[in-house]
Amino acid sequence: MDVRLVPLLLTLGVSAVYSGSHSLRYYYTGVSDRAFGLPEFSIVGYVDDTQFVRYSSDNGRAEPATQWMKEKEGPEYWRGQTQGLKAHEPVFKHNVKTVMDRFNQTSGTHMVQYMYGCELGDDGSIRGYEQYGYDGREFFALDTEGWVYVPTEREAQLTTQKWNSPEVNKPERYKNYLQNICIEGLKRYLSYGQAELEKRVHPHVRISDHQSDDATELRCQAYGFYPREIDVKWVKNGGDEVHSEAAKEILPNPDGSYQLRVTAEITPSEGDSYSCHVEHSSLKEKLIVVWPGPNKDGQNMGIIIAIAVVAVLLIVAAVAGFAIYKKRAGKPDAGYTAAANRDSPPSSIVSA
Numbered sequence: 001m002d003v004r005l006v007p008l009l010l011t012l013g014v015s016a017v018y019s020g021s022h023s024l025r026y027y028y029t030g031v032s033d034r035a036f037g038l039p040e041f042s043i044v045g046y047v048d049d050t051q052f053v054r055y056s057s058d059n060g061r062a063e064p065a066t067q068w069m070k071e072k073e074g075p076e077y078w079r080g081q082t083q084g085l086k087a088h089e090p091v092f093k094h095n096v097k098t099v100m101d102r103f104n105q106t107s108g109t110h111m112v113q114y115m116y117g118c119e120l121g122d123d124g125s126i127r128g129y130e131q132y133g134y135d136g137r138e139f140f141a142l143d144t145e146g147w148v149y150v151p152t153e154r155e156a157q158l159t160t161q162k163w164n165s166p167e168v169n170k171p172e173r174y175k176n177y178l179q180n181i182c183i184e185g186l187k188r189y190l191s192y193g194q195a196e197l198e199k200r201v202h203p204h205v206r207i208s209d210h211q212s213d214d215a216t217e218l219r220c221q222a223y224g225f226y227p228r229e230i231d232v233k234w235v236k237n238g239g240d241e242v243h244s245e246a247a248k249e250i251l252p253n254p255d256g257s258y259q260l261r262v263t264a265e266i267t268p269s270e271g272d273s274y275s276c277h278v279e280h281s282s283l284k285e286k287l288i289v290v291w292p293g294p295n296k297d298g299q300n301m302g303i304i305i306a307i308a309v310v311a312v313l314l315i316v317a318a319v320a321g322f323a324i325y326k327k328r329a330g331k332p333d334a335g336y337t338a339a340a341n342r343d344s345p346p347s348s349i350v351s352a
Contacts (some may be wrong), residue, residue, distance in 0.1 A: 016176055021197055022197070024186035025117030030092030032100065035109040041089045046117075048197055049191045049228045055085045066195040100157035110135055116174075118182035119346050125222050128178025132156070139176070147171040200282035201226040201257060207276050215265050218242075218291060220276035223259035231279040234264040237272060 016264040026048045045064075052063045055303055063082035064070040069262050095112045116130040130142040139157040142149055150159040163170040190197060203225035210217040222232050234242040242264040250260045258340055266274065278287040 011064065015317065021119055021121045022190055024185060024189065025115060028088070030090065030096045030112045032091055032096050032108070032110040038111075041092050043088075045087060047186065047193065050197060052189060053081075053194065055082070057089055057225075060086060066193060066196070069189075069195065072192045099139070100154070102158070103134075110120075111278065112139075116182075117180070118178050118186060120183055120186055126179060126183055128175075128182060130174060138318060140173065142171060146177075147175055177188040181340040199226060202282040203230065203274060203280050203287070204280055205278055205287060207289050207291055209294070211294060215267055217292060218262060218264045218266060218274060219260040220263075220278075220289070221230070221259065222278050222280075224253070224257045225259075225280055225282065226257045227281065228258050229281065230258070231277075232260055232262045233277050234262065235275050235277050238275070242274065294312060 021155065023046075025042050027046075028343070029038070029042050031040055035232045037329050039056045039058040041057040043053075043055040044051055053062060053068050054065050055062045060082070062078050062085050075301070092112060092114075096110060098112055098113055100106070111134070113133040114131070116128075116134070118126060118128045120126055128142075128144050132141065134153070138152045140149055140151040140153070140160050151157045151160045151164050162168055180286065186287065201224065203222040206221045206223075208219045208221075210219070218234055220232055220234060222230060230250065232248070244262050244264045248260060248262055250258050250345075252258055262276070268274075274291040276289045278289070280287075
């Protein structure tokens with residue numbers, strides 16, 4: 001399994017990074033064995049949706065994951081990172097065993113994950129987050145409003161009580177990192193990869209429908225957009241959002257862009273109108289595509305086909321007439337040229 005897929009194994013309660021905002025996140029993963037081909041310990045770092053640094057116990061070194069990190073940081077930086085990250089391997093090996101003991105597990109494949117990071121809003125606002133997961137579920141997390149660790153599982157209470165205690169007071173120490181050091185690191189990496197990280201590619205939108213005896217499924221697909229964050233929804237009569245049963249999962253494309261399809265089931269009534277509304281950071285204003293209504297696509301297609309047939313018949317007739325004229329005039333056909341087609345952590349991963 002590719003290390004880049006590891007963050008997908010843990011569902012994290014972190015809200016999307018909205019238009020104009022930027023984020024810096026790190027994911028640590030430790031596994032009890034290598035049944036799935038994963039390294040025993042790995043780290044990946046992301047600026048927004050771009051992985052920019054990685055470490056694996058398989059090769060034992062920190063590496064740049066983008067060209068701009070490779071160009072901006074030299075060998076001394078990567079040696080320092082490797083030394084620091086290597087020190088976390090035994091810690092996570094111990095963490096996996098500790099949590100297995102908490103759940104009375106003595107065998108099997110188990111995984112401990114740790115995610116932390118910060119976000120910088122376009123208005124200058126900042127926020128941080130820190131979460132721990134076990135076997136794909138949240139284990140405990142840092143509440144960054146009350147600055148206290150909150151257990152999600154009963155087995156995490158021992159750790160959170162210890163970390164929240166006045167003797168340890170880890171939340172306060174982490175507060176300084178998330179609000180200062182992490183933000184400074186994010187700004188630095190944004191300056192490194194500005195051309196790539198701040199590019200904007202507008203979405204293409206296509207709508208369609210599937211009709212059954214008693215309902216109609218509306219489909220709105222946005223594709224080819226970048227960055228990842230997007231809002232796509234169906235709206236009735238210009239103002240009421242139509243509930244969508246389908247999960248709005250944003251999927252990557254091979255070229256680095258993204259796609260999303262949103263569906264909604266409706267029962268069309270006389271006078272109702274439906275439209276797909278798309279908001280994205282590449283757009284100056286909301287993009288609205290109106291659904292033409294039941295069977296109208298088919299009717300329009302019939303009209304298009306009819307027009308095309310008539311056009312072909314007219315062209316054939318014109319060519320035939322011109323040939324007859326040429327023959328009668330006794331003149332050779334003139335040559336021609338076809339026109340061209342013009343369609344176009346606190347010191348736990350990166351020393352920020």
